[in-house]
Amino acid sequence: MARYVVGRLIAAVPVIFITALIVFTLGHMLPGDPITFIVGDSQSAFSQQQIDAIRHDYGLDQPIYVQFGIWLEKAATGDFGRSFQSRQPVLSIIVPRMLPTAQIAIETWVLALLIGVSVGIMSAVSPNSWKDWVGTFAALFGAAIPFFLTASILMFVFALHLRWLPASGYVPIYQDPIASLRSTLMPSIVLCLGLAAVVTRQTRSSLVEVLQQPFVTTARAKGLRERVVIVRHSLKNALLPVLTIMGFQVGHIFGGAVITETIFAIPGMGRLMVESVAAREYLVMQALVLIAATTVVLANVVVDLLYGFLDPRISISRG
Amino acid sequence: MASAIARTPTGAAEEPRVLPRQSFLVGAFYRFIARRLVLVGVVLVFFLTFLAVFGRIIAPYDPIKQDLVNVLAPPSAAHVLGTDELGRDTLSRLLTGSTISLQVGIVAVLMASIPGVVIGVVVGYRGGWADSIVMRILDGFMAFPSLVLALTIVSVLGASVFNVMLAIAVTSFPHYGRLVRGQVLACREFDYILAIRSVGARDARIIFRHVLPNVISPVLVQASLGVGFAITAEAGLSFLGLGIQPPTPTWGTMIQVGFQYLEIAPWLVMAPGSMIFIAVLGFNLLGDGLREALDPHLRPVK
Numbered sequence: 001m002a003r004y005v006v007g008r009l010i011a012a013v014p015v016i017f018i019t020a021l022i023v024f025t026l027g028h029m030l031p032g033d034p035i036t037f038i039v040g041d042s043q044s045a046f047s048q049q050q051i052d053a054i055r056h057d058y059g060l061d062q063p064i065y066v067q068f069g070i071w072l073e074k075a076a077t078g079d080f081g082r083s084f085q086s087r088q089p090v091l092s093i094i095v096p097r098m099l100p101t102a103q104i105a106i107e108t109w110v111l112a113l114l115i116g117v118s119v120g121i122m123s124a125v126s127p128n129s130w131k132d133w134v135g136t137f138a139a140l141f142g143a144a145i146p147f148f149l150t151a152s153i154l155m156f157v158f159a160l161h162l163r164w165l166p167a168s169g170y171v172p173i174y175q176d177p178i179a180s181l182r183s184t185l186m187p188s189i190v191l192c193l194g195l196a197a198v199v200t201r202q203t204r205s206s207l208v209e210v211l212q213q214p215f216v217t218t219a220r221a222k223g224l225r226e227r228v229v230i231v232r233h234s235l236k237n238a239l240l241p242v243l244t245i246m247g248f249q250v251g252h253i254f255g256g257a258v259i260t261e262t263i264f265a266i267p268g269m270g271r272l273m274v275e276s277v278a279a280r281e282y283l284v285m286q287a288l289v290l291i292a293a294t295t296v297v298l299a300n301v302v303v304d305l306l307y308g309f310l311d312p313r314i315s316i317s318r319g
Numbered sequence: 320m321a322s323a324i325a326r327t328p329t330g331a332a333e334e335p336r337v338l339p340r341q342s343f344l345v346g347a348f349y350r351f352i353a354r355r356l357v358l359v360g361v362v363l364v365f366f367l368t369f370l371a372v373f374g375r376i377i378a379p380y381d382p383i384k385q386d387l388v389n390v391l392a393p394p395s396a397a398h399v400l401g402t403d404e405l406g407r408d409t410l411s412r413l414l415t416g417s418t419i420s421l422q423v424g425i426v427a428v429l430m431a432s433i434p435g436v437v438i439g440v441v442v443g444y445r446g447g448w449a450d451s452i453v454m455r456i457l458d459g460f461m462a463f464p465s466l467v468l469a470l471t472i473v474s475v476l477g478a479s480v481f482n483v484m485l486a487i488a489v490t491s492f493p494h495y496g497r498l499v500r501g502q503v504l505a506c507r508e509f510d511y512i513l514a515i516r517s518v519g520a521r522d523a524r525i526i527f528r529h530v531l532p533n534v535i536s537p538v539l540v541q542a543s544l545g546v547g548f549a550i551t552a553e554a555g556l557s558f559l560g561l562g563i564q565p566p567t568p569t570w571g572t573m574i575q576v577g578f579q580y581l582e583i584a585p586w587l588v589m590a591p592g593s594m595i596f597i598a599v600l601g602f603n604l605l606g607d608g609l610r611e612a613l614d615p616h617l618r619p620v621k
Contacts (some may be wrong), residue, residue: 018459029475140356144600146551148558148574149592152581156589160582255466259555263578273467274559277474289471293462 004308012301019293020075024068027286080287085279090287094272100170100184101261101268105253107181107188109246112195117235117242119196120203124238125230127208135200142197147259150190155263158186168265187260194256195249202245207238240311247303251296357611360604367598371421374414382407382415383566391584401586404576409590412568416591419569420550420598423484427549428542430488435495436538440526442496443503454500457493465490465548466555473561483562487552491545498541502534536613543606547599554595570594 046054055061059070074080080090123135159167166183173180210216211234219229257270265271269288276284379399386406394401400409438457442450460468465487472486506512507530515525556562557571565572570591577587 014455015458015462018456019462022459022463026471026475140600140603144547144596144603146554146592146595146599148554148588149596152574152578152585152588152592156581156585251462251464253464255464258466258470259558262559273470277470277559277561280474285471285474289463289467292464292467293459296462296464 005305008301008304008308012297015297016294017072019297020072020290021068023286023290023293024071026289027282028064030282075287075290080290081283083284084281090283093284094269094287094291097267097269097272099172099268100266101254101257101270103173103180104184104187104191104257104260104266104268105250107184108191108195108253111188111192112199112249113242113246115192115196116199117203117239120200120207120242121230121235123200123204124207124211125226132204135204139197139200142193142200145193147190147256147263150193151186151260151263154186154189168263170264170266170268184266187264187266190260190263191253191256195246195252198245198249199242202242203238206241207234210234210238213237240307243306243310244303247300250299251292254292254296356604357608360601360606360608363597363601364605367417367421367601370414370417372418374417378408378411378414380408380411382411382568391580391587393584394586400590401584403573403584403587404580407568409573409586412573413570413590413594416568416570416573417594419480419563419567420553420594421546423480423487423553423563424546424549424598424602427484427487427491427553428545430484431492431545432495432538432542435492436499436534438492438496439499439501440503440530440534443500444507444522444526444530446504446507450500454497457496460489460493461497463490466552469552469556470559470561473556478556478561478564480563483553483556484549486556487549490552491548494545495538495541498537499534502537503530506530506533536609539613540606540610543602543609547602547606550598550602551595554591 052061059067062070078091080094082089083093086093119135119138123132126132155167158165165186169183171179171183207230211230216229216234219233220226224233254270257268258273259270260266261268261270262274269292273285273288275281276288384407386402389398389402389406390404392398392402392406398408398410400413402408403412438453442453468490469483469486472489473482476482476485512525512529515529553562553569554571554574557569558575560572560575562571563569573591574588577584577591580587
């Protein structure tokens with residue numbers, strides 16, 4: 001089992017390496033001397049000697065592949081350099097922004113799973129019925145509706161008109177859990193629709209397939225109630241592919257966070273990304289992009305591992 | 320990660336046909352609806368194309384002409400969708416914006432699919448170490464959340480129509496590469512390819528005459544879905560201020576400004592938002608229809 005886990009992790013290393021290479025290359029496509037990103041606008045405050053010393057310190061006088069090595073080594077230990085403007089370490093700027101994004105991501109996941117699996121079951125148990133069509137239509141709409149439209153409707157109705165929910169801002173969960181959930185409810189709903197659509201489609205198609213299996217016929221022949229047949233016997237098998245889909249969608253949540261956190265003024269990583277683009281804080285951007293990509297890769301590894309443990313057909317002892 | 324994909328049931332293709340418990344007529348009705356959904360997609364895409372081509376001509380007002388006495392006017396006979404914060408006609412801006420959206424959508428898909436298909440065919444056909452290395456590189460690109468990568472690329476290269484299209488293309492070309500490579504790998508093993516090879520056909524001939532026609536239909540499906548994605552992504556970038564720059568009206572910039580006036584003028588966000596919705600829905604339905612029409616496994620057995 002340990003070999004299986006280690007094997008999966010090792011398989012992720014080249015992908016993370018490539019993403020790091022892409023991020024590094026993008027950073028080098030920026031016009032100008034990279035030294036300005038380190039010494040900042042206050043370049044004139046440094047003597048030429050000091051600048052040369054810093055250049056040497058950061059390895060900027062080295063060949064490009066050595067620079068990549070140094071950068072990667074520092075990044076691996078969490079050293080992404082210092083912010084241009086505030087001179088704080090980049091990581092210390094990013095870390096406080098992680099909580100809102102992670103919280104909304106988790107809420108989005110849970111909502112998408114609840115909605116998607118229920119609608120998917122509704123569709124699958126009576127294929128081609130009106131219920132199935134309602135499910136299909138819901139999935140079509142959920143997949144096509146842009147964040148902007150959902151967000152504007154929700155905000156207009158529930159925040160500006162009914163005044164049930166705050167229109168923007170974020171309350172940390174450790175301060176006031178209820179207020180925190182209220183402040184993240186709308187962004188989570190906005191993000192979850194597309195994901196719920198994918199989950200609905202996958203649940204429906206895999207459940208329809210499972211319901212054709214002989215063991216389901218056996219369970220029904222034993223006289224089990226349909227509810228038990230579906231929930232206890234079929235769903236377990238049907239949800240495995242759903243899990244994979246959810247793993248692949250981590251990137252979708254990250255990308256969506258950029259939009260929703262801007263709309264709802266949530267101080268998360270997505271908004272930090274937009275802020276750093278506007279302020280030309282390239283080192284913060286670089287770190288955020290790398291963290292996002294690494295999270296996606298690791299999420300896929302976790303899904304792969306879960307799959308190995310949950311699906312008895314995959315032997316994990318073989319590695 | 321490829322193994323995870325392989326394990327997923329191929330979905331619709333193997334989906335067993337469930338014997339309907341209802342009468343033939345009811346079944347026929349639902350099948351008709353099913354085809355009509357595709358038709359809806361075709362109609363929506365045609366509608367959008369019409370707007371994109373003739374939008375500037377049928378627009379009732381100049382989309383960038385300001386009318387400062389008539390700002391934030393609600394929908395009326397003179398301004399069907401009201402006016403924005405500078406008194407510009409929302410409908411006219413919407414119509415003009417459709418040109419840019421569709422243009423970005425289509426060009427970005429071409430810029431992504433052509434290199435994607437070439438890479439997929441070449442490495443899929445050759446196989447070996449080149450295949451492994453290129454696939455890892457594509458995995459690397461696919462690890463980035465699309466919008467985050469596009470945002471980074473535009474911020475590095477600068478905001479312009481071309482850079483927006485390029486950024487969207489860079490985030491989506493690996494999907495085409497992966498898709499085509501998988502198809503080519505499967506296709507390469509077919510007996511008839513072996514037969515053609517055994518009579519001495521050259522690789523180029525095998526690829527162009529026999530492999531490409533077999534892999535192109537999933538690419539068309541992906542491309543149709545891709546246009547919808549590209550339109551959303553363009554709107555997202557413009558919304559964040561990194562796409563196409565004002566005063567050129569685009570749906571994304573209209574939405575960005577509209578959010579500031581959401582309480583008093585909700586149409587400023589909802590109108591362009593609905594246009595994006597229509598566009599994505601249309602291209603998604605078209606893609607679904609193409610998938611069913613082009614997949615030989617799905618052709619109903621009579």
